[in-house]
Amino acid sequence: FTDYCASKFAAVGFAESVDLEMRSLRKTGVKTTIVCPYIINTGMFDGCGSKWPTLVPTLEPEYVAEKIITAIRRNQEILVLPRALYFLFALKNILPVTVTVLVTEYLGSLHIMDSFKGRAKED
Template identity: 40%
Template sequence: MTKLKDKTILITGACAGIGKALLIQGLIQKAKSIIYLDKDLTQVHRLYHEFQPTHCELRGEVVDISNPNEVKEIAQQLAEEDIHIDILFNNAGVMIGKYFHEMQTEEIDLLMDVNAKGSMYVASALLPRMIERKQGHIVNITSIAGLVSCPQMSVYCASKWASTGWSESLRLEMEQLKTNIKVTTVQPGHVNTTMFTGFKSNFLTPTLTAEEVAKQIVKGVGKNKIFVRMPFMNRLSPFIKGILPVRWFDLLIGRGLGIYDSMANFEGNNPLKSKEEKVTN
């Protein structure tokens, strides 16, 4: 069983949402050390000064996980300091919601680079030392969008399908090689963060808070679960999708639950637009 107590954990995208909630869980459960990565220097400093724990070493590093060189650099720095990561929470992610024909090349690249490749870069940089020690737990926070597709989320879904497929394959590899490295894939539904402003939920797949998602993740990791899915309907999704013909599934999910119309009033927080505004302001 993987517990956070007395562990050194690393969290990507920890300055808001699920990542911040995971950091808080680490503090509550008395982790030995928490290292968090974010590409925004201001946010890294803000988070540190917000908590400043006495029982846990809190360390923020400015790293863009979509840049493999930056990821390798921080991994090398940790190795030189003889810091071993016990639990990796691959949480960083971005969202841009549009019909595919409206997506710009830069937006496609960003979604794939952060949501899919970024997690791979971080795991790749830390995994050799985990294997060497025969100890570690990699927690990849993907999305139910990595299982159930939705209009106006085509590239986001593609990035999450990629991340989910990689995470499951990584688990199988670690088991086949008998490394003792655990891999957990997390697939939450809609979470109440600025990334998904305007997204419409329904009574069977209600909006989740980052705090309850983080608690479920930590609980699942503590039990070495292969998958952690929430809310309850998401746990049934693989079974329902597996037994129903495609058109029946579309009818149930799209018309019955209205999930295919969830993005009709989506506003979100386009990270590329935010970047442009910072440059022009």
């Protein structure tokens, strides 16, 4: 879980830095779209599930791909899936860490990987 989150954090930071640098250089031809999906129904997330599937459902790969293409075509700066998670992104930046942890715990995000199976190793 930590390795996935750390790599996602790095990717977001990199994209934000590229965007800001291009703006400072007044380079308008380079665009970035940060993609932050929740659980996608692929082997990578086997065994993972949502405590609140109505609010934050497991996403189908085709749906995610469609949303990514649309976001890129619209020069959307960030894409968070499902949309309900935009709220959490906003809260994370304004609430104290303790409150963010409590909300994360309530939503079950701290235990999302407890039943993780992952992809089977090939011989």
